[in-house]
Amino acid sequence: MSESLIPAETLERVGEVLSGPVTTVIDRREAQRYAYAVGDENPIYFDEVAAHEAGYRTLVAPPTYVTHAVVQPRTAADLRTDGLYREGTRIRLRVDRVMFGGEEWDFLEPVCVGDEITATVRLAAVDQKEGRKGPFVRQVRETTFVNQFGDEVARSRMIGIAR
Amino acid sequence: MSTDTATGAETTTAAPDLQTLNAGQELPTMHKFPDEAQLFLYSAASHNPHRIHYDRDYARFEGHDDIIVHGPLQGAWLTQFVTDWAGPDARLLGVTWQNRASGLPGEELVFSGTVTSVDRETGVVELEIAEHTSDGRLLMPATATVRLPTA
Numbered sequence: 001m002s003e004s005l006i007p008a009e010t011l012e013r014v015g016e017v018l019s020g021p022v023t024t025v026i027d028r029r030e031a032q033r034y035a036y037a038v039g040d041e042n043p044i045y046f047d048e049v050a051a052h053e054a055g056y057r058t059l060v061a062p063p064t065y066v067t068h069a070v071v072q073p074r075t076a077a078d079l080r081t082d083g084l085y086r087e088g089t090r091i092r093l094r095v096d097r098v099m100f101g102g103e104e105w106d107f108l109e110p111v112c113v114g115d116e117i118t119a120t121v122r123l124a125a126v127d128q129k130e131g132r133k134g135p136f137v138r139q140v141r142e143t144t145f146v147n148q149f150g151d152e153v154a155r156s157r158m159i160g161i162a163r
Numbered sequence: 164m165s166t167d168t169a170t171g172a173e174t175t176t177a178a179p180d181l182q183t184l185n186a187g188q189e190l191p192t193m194h195k196f197p198d199e200a201q202l203f204l205y206s207a208a209s210h211n212p213h214r215i216h217y218d219r220d221y222a223r224f225e226g227h228d229d230i231i232v233h234g235p236l237q238g239a240w241l242t243q244f245v246t247d248w249a250g251p252d253a254r255l256l257g258v259t260w261q262n263r264a265s266g267l268p269g270e271e272l273v274f275s276g277t278v279t280s281v282d283r284e285t286g287v288v289e290l291e292i293a294e295h296t297s298d299g300r301l302l303m304p305a306t307a308t309v310r311l312p313t314a
Contacts, residue, residue: 030208033207033208034208034209036204036208037201037204037205037207037208037209037236038205038236038239038240038243039195039201039240039243040239040240040242040243040246042243042246042247042251043251044251050251053251054251054252055252062239062242062243063239063242063246063255063258064235064238064239064242067235068208068209068210068211068235071209071210079212081214082213082214082215082221082225083212083213083214083215083218083221084212084213085212099262100234100262101261101262102259102260102261102262102303103234103235103238103259103260104257104258104259105257105258105259106256106257107254107255107256107257107258110254
């Protein structure tokens with residue numbers, strides 16, 4: 001086993017809330033703008049009758065839209081040179097590069113237009129693994145999305161690979 | 164309903180029948196042709212200011228061949244691929260994807276999938292799905308779980 005890429009202080013942060021809770025109302029125009037940008041013109045996103053016939057309370061938002069809906073407005077002064085916003089909470093690792101490894105989603109209840117969604121991001125896991133190209137760190141940020149009825153509607157785990 | 168953008172033909176396929184669906188069955192493929200305008204619209208609609216999706220010089224500086232298709236857009240297409248196939252009465256329960264590589268504007272992206280398990284009692288169907296470029300480069304291996312109507 002090579003030297004640890006994960007400082008002890010980072011291991012202690014597993015389970016910690018990294019951002020949120022933030023609450024947002026699912027807006028019809030924004031959800032539909034998103035569906036059009038994807039090119040997903042499913043009638044349940046656009047036609048209330050179709051949504052009712054399919055068993056929904058009202059218009060539905062596309063499955064992964066909820067994660068974009070909760071992005072908070074930020075000043076352009078907070079942009080780094082790569083165009084991403086500076087993060088308030090940084091996870092310290094002894095690595096050069098963090099890449100997106102993938103995502104895992106659980107869809108538990110529908111997210112409908114008008115729903116009030118509260119998102120909380122936690123550091124779910126930080127593990128060192130041995131890969132073909134040497135050691136790397138697998139970091140999981142889990143976001144839980146809860147609606148106005150107190151139901152958890154979705155869970156996303158964003159997997160970062162750092163080496 | 165799904166639109167085959169390769170031919171422009173709109174094909175309405177019946178939702179899969181839980182009683183006759185079997186593991187090993189393949190889903191009809193879906194094709195996407197992202198261009199610069201679509202990447203711009205997706206950046207805007209998803210509130211994503213990451214420069215690698217709109218600044219060609221910057222994307223090349225970071226080692227990419229061109230501006231690249233957003234990972235979450237490729238993920239949203241994977242969910243569309245499944246929900247178009249499963250029909251409006253089905254419920255998407257989960258999806259996972261791995262970012263292996265990114266598509267580029269001007270490339271044809273192909274979504275394919277296979278049924279890996281069917282539970283006729285609960286209606287839960289597991290799928291192995293993937294996104295490739297039309298010349299066979301794997302961008303995203305993925306899985307999805309969907310519940311089909313049981314009655």
